[in-house]
Every structure is written in C-alpha cells, then in structure tokens.
Amino acid sequence: MVGAFDYAPAIVLLPFLSFVLSLTAGKYLPKGGAFGGIAATAGSLILSAWVFLTVSAGNAYNETLYTWAAGVGEGTTTLTFGLLLDPLAAMMLLIVSLVALLVHVFSLGYMNDEGETGLPRYYAGLGLFTASMLGFVVADNLLMAFMFFELVGLCSYLLIGFWFREEGPPSAAKKAFLVTRFGDYFFLVGVVGVFATFGTAKFAGEAAFPVIAEEALAGGAEVTTFGFAPETWFTILGLLILGGVIGKSAQFPLHTWLPDAMEGPTPVSALIHAATMVAAGVYLVARMYGFYALSPTALGIVALVGGFTALFAATMGVVKRDIKQVLAYSTISQYGYMMLGLGAGGYVAATFHLLTHAFFKALLFLGAGAVIIAMHHDEDMWNMGGLKNRMPVTYYTFLSGSLALAGIVPFAGFWSKDEVLYEALIHGLAGSPLLLAGYAMGLVAVFFTGFYTFRMVFLTFHGEPRTETARNPHGVRWNVKGPLVVLGVLAATVGVVNMVPLHDLTGGFPPEYLHDWLAHGELSALTSEHYGELLHDYAGYTSADVASYVAGAVSLALALAGVLTAHVLYNVADPDEHTAKLGAVKTLWYNNYYQDEYQIWIAESFVLPLARLADKFDQGIVDGVVNGVSSVSLFAGNRIRRIQTGVVSNYAVLLTLGLTALLVVFGVLGGWFV
Amino acid sequence: MTTRPELNTTGSLLPGLAAVALFVVMAVAILRASFGDPQGFAADAGITASIGYAMFDLEMGSVPGESFLAALIVVAVALDAALDGSLLLAKREEDGSPVALLADGGRRVRDRLRDGEASSDTEGGADADADSGGDA
C-alpha cells in the first residue's frame, strides 16, 4: 500500500524544486517566484501533516534510500542518505513547513509589496533554506544531518546577506557563516569520531550508534575508544558534536552572530530564528538524545551552557533600542532554556519549548516585520509608540506572542518554559548542584524575559506616538495579517498539548498529549521512556518530589514581576529612557558584555599572530622548500648546461671519463684490483 | 702551388688524458685477472670452412660455432641501408633538384682560407700574393 512514508521524500524535494525554479526561471514568474515557494511549502505542509497522522497511528519509518559510498570489506563504513520519521521528526516537520509557509506568505507583503529587487534570489534562498532544514529534520544518520546542517548555514549566509549592496548585511552574513562554521568544525570532527568509533552514524535501528554506545557501556559491545574509557570517550564525542550545536543554536560563547544576523530581511529572521537554523542545533541534541543521556558530564555542560546563555542573553535584551535586537537576544535566551531542558534530562520539556517557541518567536518576528513595514523600515523602538490603535491586528497578535515569550499563563510559552525549569529543579534537587545552578539562572532570566518583552511591547504599541511616522504608519495587507493571525492563535493555544501543572493539579486532566506522543513509538530506542531509563541508569538522574504547580507558580510570579516592572516604567504616555539609571551596567549590557570586542581581541592578539606564524611557515618553509628546489635546479641547470657545448669531442671526453669511473667503481666493488 | 702536409695540432692534447686513464684502468683490470690456458683449435681444424658453414647455418664445420644466418641477412640489409643512407646524405639539392655529387676539388675551402688570411695581419702577405697569382 502506498502510504505517507512513500511520499515523504517529496517533503524535502518540493521546496528544493521551488529553489531550482526560482533560480532558473524566477525572472519570468509572477512575484519573483513567490507563488512557487508558497505552493511548494504548502505541499510540504500537507505531506507533513499526512506523515504526522501516519506516525500518530503508531508507525515509524527508518529506511536507507540511497547509498552514495558503499564500504567494501570488513571494517569499512557505508555512507548513505535515508529517512527517519518518528514522532519527534514528524512534529518538527510540521513546525518547519508551517512556519516556512507563513514566512513565504508574509514575504509577499514584506518584500514584494515594498518593491524590493532581486526577488528570485530571495525566494530561491528561502526555498533552499526550507529544503535543507526539512532534509536535516528527516536525516537518518549523523553525516547526512551534518550535510544539511551545513546547507542550512550556507542558506543563512545567502539570506542574511540578501541586501549585499549595503554595508552591514554582507559583513553580518560573513560573521554568521564564520562563527557557526567555527562550531561546525568540532561537529565535523565529532562525526568522523562517531564513524571511527561505531562504524555507523545511524540515529535509529538495530545498529544505531546510540544503541551501540549503550551496549558498550553495559559491556555488551566492543567499540574503538582510542585508549579512553568508553564513558570519557563518549563524553568527548558528545562535546565535539555539541560544538556544532552551540554555533548553530547561538549558545554562549558562539552567540555573537545572531544579533548581527538581524541585518537580513525580517521574514528571514523569522525563519532562521524561529523554526530552522537555530532550532537545528537543539533538534540535533534531541535527535541523538540517546547518546547524550549516556554521559552525565556532557549533559551537565549542556545544561550549564543553556542556563547561562538564557540569563546572559536576557540581560542584554533589556537595554536594546532596536526591536529586532530585543527579539534576537530573546531568541538566544529561549534556546538557552531548551539546552537547559535537554541537559537537565527534560527531553519532552525541551522539545515542547522548541515547539511553542517556533510559533511564538515566528509570530514576534513577523509582527516586528509588520511594525517595520508600518514604520518605513525604522527599527528604533524609541521612534515608535502608540501603534496599538493604528494597527490592532498586529498589536493583538504581537501581544499574544509576547505573553507567550514572557511566560504568562495560559499562553504557550508559560507551559513549556515552566516545564523546562521544573525538570531542572527536580533533577537538580535530587543531587545535581550543577542543574540547580542552571535552574537558578533560568529562573532569574524569567524575570528579565518578562521585563524586556513588555518593555518592547509598551515602547512599540503603547503611549503617545513619538515620531511623525508612528503617528501615520504605513498600512499592511492581508498577506501580513494572515500569517500573524494564524501564529497568534497558535501562540496562545499550542500550550494545551502539554499542560503539566494543570494535569497534576486536576489529577489527570487534560492529558499530557506531548508526553504521550514522544513516549511511545515503533522505534523504541527513540522514545522518551527509553531516554528516561538511560538517564536514570547511566547519568544517574533521579527526581525530587516537587509539585509542578508550585514551580510553575514561582516562575509565573517572577515573569509577572518583570511585566509589572516594565508596566510601571514604560507603560506611560511619554516614557523616559530608564536604562541610564543602570549606569556602568547599562554600558556593559548595551555593548553585549564586550563579547564582540573580546572575540576580536582574541582574533587579533592570538589568532592573527598564529596565522602570521602559519603564513610564515607556509611562505618560508613550505614555499621555501619548493622555491629552493626550483632555484637550486635552475642554478644547477645553468651550470650543468655548460657541459652541453654541442661539441662532439667534449661529449666523447665525458663518455670516456664516465666509462673510466664506472670501471673503477665496478673494479673496486668487484675486487678486480686486489 | 701546394702546401706541405703538416700535423694538425689545433686540438688540445689534454682530453687525451682521459683515454690514457681508461687504458690504465683496463690494463690493471686485465693484468689482475686470471684467465687460465686457452683451449685453442685442433691442428687439423678447418677454421675458415667452419666459419663459412656457421654463417649459413650449415652444421658441417669441424669447429663448433653458433649459426649466424639471421645475422648475415640483417647485416646485408644494414649494408644496403648504409649505402642508400650515404647516398641520401651526400646528395646535394638546390632548388629541389639534385645536383652533382662531386665536390669542387677543395676550391671553396681554399678560397675561404685565403680570404681569412687576407684579412689577417699576422700572416705574411707574400703567401696571399702567391695564391692569387696561382689562381690567375
């Protein structure tokens, strides 16, 4: 029977087709190829939904479709492309294709209606971006995932640098590319390490590498660990792959590219930061969670990096003037929460936050895009104000997204963020002080999140208009409002899939849909149940008994405190810049803790001399040897050439001398003269 | 007028040392080697006849030897080729048509030598005069 799984490759191929079409024939298509992209992503969405339904019936799909480098003989590896469709992938497919579709529609309003040029290039980029991300989601092995991971990075480069004639975007694009690539080097080494260790990089199935790793730790399988204890070696591998995750998901210290990436078109920002590129990192950890769950050290580092990033980015978001910058730092912060969740053993919680965040952050970026259209591409919040009455649809959807981001009940972000913190708390209390530190940082960040989110809302939409543009904004059309409404509704409601505190409070109602969704499946090694066992057996995670609604109440109170602070300070007719009161801290935050400066300092004082040294080595020794060989040859040739006089007598002399010498040598060696 | 033949000693004798050195090496090697007594031929052996038989691959000689029929043919062909080659090399072509193989009796060389001497101040003028007189 032909089922959804037979059509699954088309989910990836449709946006790719749109990319090819836009690239080759975009000039002749109406709207620069936008309709092709919309049709393709809509097709992907429909197919994803079909796959989702099929998966929800208890099926899973894990097949190799194409072998592009077959290993010959014993101990060789076979490199393949394949599809892995389990509950996690199905859920992610739905998120990515939905957000991609809405971004395509929104682009009609943001790019086409604004009369941008180069639209075929834009839609080609979006198409390839969507295709790469979908390919990454369905990848069934680490190498394929890595390849699509890199493609996603390439597309982000192309799209962030879309306005390449201006000064900022190309530089931001290069930064995004280089910083994420820095992380990807570690990932690549990790991929090679996984191949060398396990001989396979498949995520699922009998011979999947997490399964082999588990058996190796249990003493049931032999793997090459290069002289380390298996635990140590698996931790090293996990951390290497984590390098790529930190780069892509913009975690400390490789987060600096993301705020600069705001130079790209706003729909691209929505796509990159909500559903695709940045999500790729977190998704990768979730995908191979069975591997991370074996190493408490790696988990601890993931949690600590996540918790620290959540707080760190949130503080920087507090002082920004640019609406997209605030969102950029909130993105970093929210992905920090997801990492904290994963590190704390809250696989479901992190996945849940990934889901809700995809919707509300896409919504916020698209809302910010609508505001930017209205403000004639002025992004400074201090030039806005009072937009509430002039663009109500945008306001209410943006408000929905903001409430979700701030974590106010009952919007989606509350449920997911609360569950992340809850997981960190219960596992932390049960003997992991590292997780408690992560929890504390996450909890403080909740306050900041509430504050900066509503500072942004109040400055943008409330009060009196502070400029002429804000008094008389540019209108937006259905193609902007439509996606906003869809996402606004989702941001408000998607939390129902997993309302844990309510579930605990009412004793079983409503059901925890997401928990059930991820807990079971045909591929038993990829379920949260199995991960729970692994965490308990190998990472030593146990749970303390804390009621989820208590933890939820704490974080809600903090979020509300943040919102109230923002309300007091900024929800007035004519707000002042209170940031000056922070003094030196403001300067520190405004300059992003001098992260860029210190990275430049590192680059200039360590990497540059090192590169110079390498250059010297290259120029002096490597090239020197080559040049030396050539000049010695030239010189010698010049000298030896002189014996080639062309005079036959001289040749005869040389022949004679040569023969004599040869005879002497033979004679001496052969003992003729003895 | 003719000139007496004289030894042309224009070349340097120095390269000849190489030949001397080679001889020394070979001589030492030969004298240090021991060959033993030669076998020699039987007193009544028909050596010349044997050579003739060997050349035509007829095993009728009284002295042993290898057969050389193929070598004989090859050498015959080589001689033929050498003859043709020498003709080809010696043939002079001017404007695409062959001209006589004959040399000019050394006149051009003599003329060139005379011109060279005429332009030289170190040589006596008397010879040049005598040469030109002889030509006339």
Place this chain on the structure above:
Amino acid sequence: MVPVEWYLLLAAAVFCIGLFGILTRSNALLFLMSVELMLNAANINLVAFSAYWGNVTGQTFGLFTMALAAAEVAVGIGIILVLYRNFDDVDVTLAKGMRR
C-alpha cells in the same frame, strides 16, 4: 700459445689509441679512422676469445663487425659531406647545435 691477457692488453691499447684520436682531434676524417681503430680493437678481442674457447663464433662475429664498419664508414662519409657542405669545413667542433 700466447696467453689471452696479452691480446686483451693489445686490444685495450688499440682502443685507447683510437679514443685518444677522437678526444684530441677535430677533423672528421680523423674521427672516422679512430673509430675504425676502436672497432678493430673489439675485433681483436673477438678473435682472441675465439681461439681461447676453440670456437668459431668469435671469428664469425669479427667478420660481421667488419661489414658493419663498412656500413658505418659509408654513412660517416655521407655525414662528413653534409658537414662540409654546411660549414665549408670538416671540423666536427663547428657543428654545435641541432640546427643552424
């Protein structure tokens, strides 16, 4: 019987005399004569070893060598003619390049 060493020594001497001529003279005709000497030095060896082994192979080969020497002289004279035509001289040191 004369020991074979002396024949060899004679051959080496003749060979080196021929070689000496080649090395020190530049006249092409002298070259040809010197080459003849060297070839005949080889012939001496062939004949000497023919007698040494009591076998006519060496002598027969000597005959072939003579025939080849004739061929060599035929070609050599042709080359000398060309040399003379091109350089107005039979001095081998004048011909220095592959082409004029």
